[in-house]
Amino acid sequence: MSASKWLQLDSITNPTAERCSAGQPGAAVPTWFMATVTLLLSALREIFDEAAYSRFLARQGMVSCASAYAEFLREQEAAKARRPKCC
Numbered sequence: 001m002s003a004s005k006w007l008q009l010d011s012i013t014n015p016t017a018e019r020c021s022a023g024q025p026g027a028a029v030p031t032w033f034m035a036t037v038t039l040l041l042s043a044l045r046e047i048f049d050e051a052a053y054s055r056f057l058a059r060q061g062m063v064s065c066a067s068a069y070a071e072f073l074r075e076q077e078a079a080k081a082r083r084p085k086c087c
Contacts, residue, residue, distance in 0.1 A: 049076070 045051040053064075053072050062068045 052076070 042051070045054075053069070056062075056072045056075065057064060057068060060068070060071070062071075
């Protein structure tokens with residue numbers, strides 16, 4: 001089945017499918033979907049310390065490099081050592 005035939009068949013059931021399938025700029029993406037993706041990516045950045053590292057770089061006025069990351073890790077370890085342990 002050719003691509004144009006697919007677009008015609010798909011556009012019958014989904015009016016925005018032709019724009020979405022064609023990959024054109026401005027294709028319709030639901031707002032709730034974009035909000036969900038943004039939330040998921042933010043959560044993953046927090047889980048894997050990327051957001052904390054970005055905040056560290058901004059706070060210190062540094063650019064990302066091996067020595068900056070080493071300093072970030074030292075700061076993280078010092079913060080963990082200061083936290084009281086439960087149980």
